[in-house]
Amino acid sequence: MPKDEFTPRTFSVVGTRPLRPDGIDKVTGRARYGADISAPGMLTGMVLRSPHAHARICSIDTSVAAAMPGVKAVITRADFPVHPENNGTADVLDNCMADKKALYDGHAVAAVAASSRRAALDALATIKVVYEVLPHVLDVDEAMKLDAPILHKGRKQEGVPADVSDNVLTRTEYGHGDPEIGFQMADLVIERQFKTAATHQGYIEPHSCLATLGSDGQGDLWVCTQGHYMARNTCAEILGLDSGCLRVTPSEIGGGFGGKTTVFLEPTALLLSQKSGRPVKMTMTREEVFRASGPTASTSIDIKIGMTKDGTITAAKGDYRYQNGAYEAMNGTLGAMTGFAPYDLDHVNTVGWDVVTNRPKAAAYRAPGAPMAAFAVESVIDELAYKLGLDPIEVRLKNAAREGTKSAYGPTYPAIGLEATLKAAKSHPHWSAPLGENQGRGVACGFWFNFGGDTCVSLMVNPDGTVSLSEGNPDIGGSRAAMSMMAAEELGIPMERVRTIIADTAALGQNEVTDGSRVTFAVGLATIKAARHAIQIMVERAAMTWGIDPEAVEWVDGAAQPAGPNAGKHPPMSLAEIAAIASNTGGPISGHFEVNAEGAGVSFGTHIADTEVDPETGAVKIIRYTVFQDAGKAVHPSFVEGQLQGGAVQGIGWALNEEYIYGKDGTLQNAGFLDYRIPVASDLPMIDTAILEIPNPGHPYGVRGVGETGIVPPLAAVANSVSRAAGVRMTSLPMSPPKVLAALKKM
Amino acid sequence: MVTVRLWGSLAELVDGKREIEITATNLRELLEGLGEAYPALKPQISxxxxxxxxxRIYNDTWATPINETSEVVLLNRLVGG
Known part of the structure; x- marks a missing residue:
């Protein structure tokens, strides 16, 4: 994309807070989520899952199940028709249905489609799987040892040294300068190790889909997903289908946060449908969501930072070891790239390790890999500031990356907003508010890349002057409202005259998954361009009606009007008037834009957290919390605030309570919301937000993605706050009451 | 010629060079040129x-122009949530 897309302007719709167009559907129950979709003759599909963390599958006998009343299809991995050549897709297939080994507790090994849930459950109980139980490994540092149980052989990528096990798939190094020289220049050097637990996105809606697939290879899939084009392409590759023969329609989505950027049930449902000749619906239980979808990586991180007495960081090193579950992922790499990204450093070195273990494959969780890295880096910066008697915001301002800074991951930054968030935090009343007994205040910064990707938008001008807009990304953060607002802004009509829908895969070209904080940036850009395309056509129609050149017509306030002294005198023609005579002037009017929207702007945020620690129990209470983030331009500020609040709350849960707990046998012990505790409203104060607007030069309105950065700082902000309240540095998440109490007793 | 900066572990594959020079005027020429001139980089580029x-970060658009004065930095392929 051109780097000078942004043009300063005054907005009439963008920046306001209209009611969300999907609000009534959602509060009345009319919105249809994945499990709300049904079809005549539909069967229930269910999955048999491994009870072992690591086991060789010696045999599977499905004969009894297949003969049971009501059972219409039974499949195992042997029924899948192709082995994808692409390693990534092959891993997705193996994660959907185990082949020779079960790699984690909950790994699918067989599936049944039956006329009822009861019949399916009864059939699953008769399937005989003979396992040879193998040693397992769950911890990243243990998995890297040469004598660790090995999940896959021969998957080490170039650059991984010989003195670590085959569980280490990638090693990535970034940085510049020579940290050893920098450490010699420091007045104080602190080196610490940090641990974080695996957590789950905790989306309200479990994975669900309804599949039909005929013997002719024609199919339909209705699915709760962050990317229906991804679902189509992946299922087609796994099942050997032509992607054009598979139409995928996304349902409403009850949260994703990165956890619905891949497929888990969909290929199985399609195959069961093809084998049974009936539609098949599959819905995960909450236990299945925990055991067999995609949580985050757990980590072990070493950070070393040197600082002078005036607060200048002289050198920084990070070693980021992430376990990504049973298959390749790049959370450790992203941790290594993002940890020091907020700072202007002469000497920095980071190494990221991506390691497999006997856990479900890690998925993204907003900014994948970044929150854990920020926790470790920001904790050491806080400790340095504390021990040197410096203000922690001033220290960050002193070292903050700015336009022209060579980032820790390589590129030189264009205009960025970190400094603005820090200054806003420093001047906010929260920063100077008094604290009570056993209370502490923490601050932390965070960074995320954001990106764009393939995007298509169609905008139809209807005969009555209303506008229908189709986008290809599930509405996960209010995008229908945001797109309607941007289209209305360009067209010069009220937002209520534009209805945005999410089109299926047969209606628009390829669209990237709803991830990377991309939708308001990329789909918004395409919406603006599609509206401008329609305006161009409407200007031509008006010019034709008036008998003048299109160049002599301009679009102002929702109407075509003559421009210039030679255009003649004609009353303006509104969008509705041009639409009404479209059949007379050439036919229907629509605008389109298809693009790979590259060049998204990076994003920074700063969070302040106040906590109170109960010295008797170790329980931590969030007293006050404020988020400062650069949004470029907030299209609908309420949605932006919601994203910032949501990220903060999820980060607070990650910091204080949430954790995958495994038994000695490698099985998950807390696969439910009673034992895996996410924060609820009564746990939290109102999360305050401050939106900064430093325009992204790569977007016509200056928009930056906002969905992911909000989860990056809170782990560290809360840890810094608790550490100051408790008087002891907390280095392991979650900071659950027993852990805090133990730390207090060690003082 | 365009100067391309490599991340540390990628540099190890090309004799420790953190910067290499490639003749390229756009992204496609850059990626093809890197693979041809430095076969050890091909697996990662693939x-x-x-x-x-x-x-600013780009992934796919072949025609993205690159000037001799451009700062060009190779990064791991980014993913998001």
């Missing part, structure tokens, strides 16, 4: 890379 050009 798996996917992102390229920061003057501070």
């Amino acid at each position: 798996r996917g890379v992102s390229v920061a050009i003057d501070g």
